Amino acid sequence: MEIGLNHYLVLSTILFAIGLAGVIKRKNLLLLFFATEILLNSVNIAFAAISHYYGDLTGQMFAFFIIAIAASEVAVGLGLLIVWYKRHGNIDLETMKSMRG
Amino acid sequence: MFEAVAFYLFAFLTIAMFFITVTTSQALYALTALAAGMIFISAFFFILGADFLGVIQIIVYTGAVMALYAFGMMFFDTTRKVKEKRGNRYIIVGLSTLTAVLIVVIFAAPMVSKNIVALYPVIEDAGNIQLVGVILFTKYLIPFEVAAIMLLVAMVAGIVLAGKKMDISLTLMSSEEIKKEENKKVLS
Secondary structure, three states, X not given: OOOOHHHHHHHHHHHHHHHHHHHHHEOEHHHHHHHHHHHHHHHHHHHXXXXXXXXXXXXXXXXXXXXXXXXXXXXXXXXXXXXXHHHHOOOEHXXXXXXXX | OHHHHHHHHHHHHHHHHHHHHHHOOOHHHHHHHHHHHHHHHHHHHHHOOOHHHHXXXXXXXXXXXXXXXXXXXXXXXXXXXXXXXXXXXXXXXXXXXXXXXXXXXXXXXXXXXXXXXXXXXXXXXXXXXXXXXHHHOOOOHHHHHHHHHHHHHHHHHHHHHHHOOOOOOOOOOOHHHHHHHHHHOOOO
């Protein structure tokens, strides 16, 4: 049984759907960050698979940059979460109403 | 044959782990399942011949990002159960599936139209890490440097946000005290 590009794209779809459901469902901001990590990883799988099946390394390059962006996003986001938690004592999305969103 | 077995095994494990991550109500379980899922994803990169990407996945995600999350969780009250939004389940599942299929269509459209040309084709008898080095430091040198500056900015931002006023507790102070502190010196 041969594993083709479609297998990897289907897997990427499933993981992306799981991550997106998590983003919609979660109220706690820390767990919402976890769901965004799932989104980024599922796209990385698609990039690596296309890079392999088309013999082109551009996909892997973009996966590297996505990993770098994810790392800096976590650093800044976690710093902001810590400041918010120091001020308000929780990190629920429902309590963040200062902008009347 | 082994490739198929490995693919299905790791696909099942990854989906199970990420499913636990988004459904569990304990933050610690979510963190552990996410770390396991990251490790399993690196297995796909090894299967696909992207060795360097797999190693980076383990080092950066499971080593750095997960350690950062574990460090951040020390600040938060993670022992209590996480409250959830009470939304319509069908809307959530339908919307996320629709968007995921849309992403795949975006990826697959150039392939269907046969519009993909290998810009930087794989050179024979050169390892993956060699190729990555060659392409990263010739064609993608400027994005690489910009990414380095971005990581530096993120590091400075993380230190400034998390490290300021470590000696006083903002949750235990009243608003007047915080105001006083702000007037004395600019607070974060």
